[in-house]
Amino acid sequence: MNVAVERKGSCVMAKLSGEIDHHAAKSVREAIDSELDRGNVCELVLDFADVSFMDSSGLGVIFGRYNKLLAQGGSLKLKRVPKRIERILRMAGVYTLVDRKESKTERMRTDVSVDNFRSKCNE
Amino acid sequence: MNNYLKMEFWSISSNEGLARTAAAAFFSELDPTFEELADVRTAVSEAVTNAIVHGYREKMGIIKMECSTDELGLFTVIISDEGCGISDIEQAMQPFFTTARGEERTGMGFAVMQAFMDTVEVDSVPGMGTTVKMTKQASIKYE
Numbered sequence: 001m002n003v004a005v006e007r008k009g010s011c012v013m014a015k016l017s018g019e020i021d022h023h024a025a026k027s028v029r030e031a032i033d034s035e036l037d038r039g040n041v042c043e044l045v046l047d048f049a050d051v052s053f054m055d056s057s058g059l060g061v062i063f064g065r066y067n068k069l070l071a072q073g074g075s076l077k078l079k080r081v082p083k084r085i086e087r088i089l090r091m092a093g094v095y096t097l098v099d100r101k102e103s104k105t106e107r108m109r110t111d112v113s114v115d116n117f118r119s120k121c122n123e
Numbered sequence: 124m125n126n127y128l129k130m131e132f133w134s135i136s137s138n139e140g141l142a143r144t145a146a147a148a149f150f151s152e153l154d155p156t157f158e159e160l161a162d163v164r165t166a167v168s169e170a171v172t173n174a175i176v177h178g179y180r181e182k183m184g185i186i187k188m189e190c191s192t193d194e195l196g197l198f199t200v201i202i203s204d205e206g207c208g209i210s211d212i213e214q215a216m217q218p219f220f221t222t223a224r225g226e227e228r229t230g231m232g233f234a235v236m237q238a239f240m241d242t243v244e245v246d247s248v249p250g251m252g253t254t255v256k257m258t259k260q261a262s263i264k265y266e
Contacts, residue, residue, distance in 0.1 A: 021143075022172040023136035029227070053143075053161075055168040056235050060227035084161050091238055092231055 003031035010042040010074075017050035020058035028061050033068070041074045049080035058085075059092045066097055124152060128190040134179040134204065136172075142188055142202075143167040149190045150198045153261035162239035163198065163259055169232040170202040170255045176228065178206025178253055196261040205252040212245050 001024035221230030240257040247253040
């Protein structure tokens, strides 16, 4: 499991790769939280493109970051979620929470493009 | 195809990947679909994680995993521990119920097992341990 965290202004992008299970969850959580704990984060984007496996421990990581961001007044977005992971996210109702802080247009999407992320960071 | 596998391993988190990979490799002999294979990987991961986190409460113990297949394409996996057991199985299987909220556990483990496998049976005795038996039918060659 590897996490590459990039920060641009108040936007944080975490690119996840490998398998997210209970064993990996702690290191994923710590890598992301080390950036969130610096404060002033308005948006966290989790990029799942290279995640090959995720079980409910990954849901815990997502819900935990969602709650942390909510407390800071920030929002969470998921990007490039593979089909094999989409199923468990929908089952747990993740998108109802992730979409909650988005506009009506954005609520229809489950993906955030890199260009959109960069443009928001440059605003 | 009749086959049988038995594994015993310590309740350490790095063995979660070992267990799901072994179970999936064993199941793959039945030529399951990619989705069926992914379902077994996820369900086994949930059951082994439950044994580590809830059964042994992160302390050292032995987890047993038995896998079998039959000539009709049915895969069966039995995962058991000798941990603290579950006093109320019905409550434990409710989605979002967890006794470890502070550790970012979602309480979705059994719900995922039930959604991804054909059958899930849980047998537990407080103080003695828990056994989870799950089955999955490989569809392509056996319909």
